[in-house]
């Protein structure tokens with residue numbers, strides 16, 4: 001590089017991932033490699049860089065490199081789903097019947113996975129309130145191999161102190177794994193705060209268009225990265241090349257998307273807070289949110305997920321959710337489109353009612369993933385929904 005060429009920022013490098021890789025025609029965007037297998041140039045001289053696509057694939061490698069860089073990690077393994085990322089992490093890093101400590105209010109699918117692994121005696125699991133340092137301390141009094149944090153939590157947006165939890169986990173010989181799906185690598189980099197491994201459901205903000213299911217495990221050391229890569233290939237949980245190519249395309253707009261996501265979220269929060277129908281809004285950007293200062297310290301923004309309680313019982317919840325025109329009633333989050341979910345009957349239905357109650361997920365809680373639509377359409381839709389809910393509550 002000559003003296004005059006400016007060095008690219010990590011974000012610019014990530015959103016340009018693969019731009020200089022087509023040596024045949026010089027295509028600007030990278031070529032997709034769907035091939036499952038690659039020729040060995042000669043016999044007995046070891047493997048070529050890519051041999052079989054379950055283990056390694058050039059398109060997946062581009063995405064993995066971009067995500068490792070964005071998360072300030074050493075290495076990354078792209079998986080077929082976010083739960084594939086968690087399964088791979090557990091198999092790679094937890095021994096037989098090893099103990100895992102996880103948040104009681106984690107993603108519903110994660111809760112089910114850990115619960116099922118425990119029921120088969122693959123692991124031992126303790127679900128705790130991860131935002132309460134006293135509970136973390138108490139849980140680590142017994143030996144543990146892995147502590148999972150998910151911050152902000154789903155769907156209550158509780159904030160966990162990553163640096164403090166990493167320190168506690170390390171002091172007790174456990175690894176700290178952070179599910180950073182809700183923040184994306186742009187709003188938080190848990191490895192900088194002491195996490196050993198960061199994982200994402202790339203289905204959400206990283207792909208950002210609700211058209212690919214995928215995951216990634218980013219490791220802070222080469223050794224952890226090799227174990228994760230080995231287990232992903234062994235389990236057959238690596239991501240497909242088409243999915244990787246689409247996810248690379250989604251990643252290119254992540255910065256612009258997140259700016260609009262957050263701008264819209266601020267307006268939506270203001271609208272909900274002003275309503276008599278909404279007694280509680282859970283959003284870490286609010287100064288009275290219990291995790292506000294912590295989120296301001298460890299995140300680069302408050303994100304575009306929020307949840308709120310609606311007065312008026314189930315009829316009001318139903319009236320609010322049915323009849324929306326700019327917002328879809330659907331699971332998932334982090335796409336360009338705004339989505340409303342009712343955790344008790346949708347995202348968190350896999351939890352037992354007792355587990356939901358313990359986690360603080362009531363039947364009148366609604367979660368919003370605020371999209372990047374014109375804000376006027378969102379506020380008009382929400383205003384009408386609140387009026388429907390108020391009428392239903394009076395009926």
Ligand SMILES: *Cc1c(COP(=O)(O)O)cnc(C)c1O
Pocket residue numbers: 081082083084107109110150154179181182200201202203204213214215
């Ligand atoms: C969606 C999600 C997952 C699971 O990811 P999939 O891609 O659906 O398998 C895990 N953790 C969090 C926080 C999620 O939002």
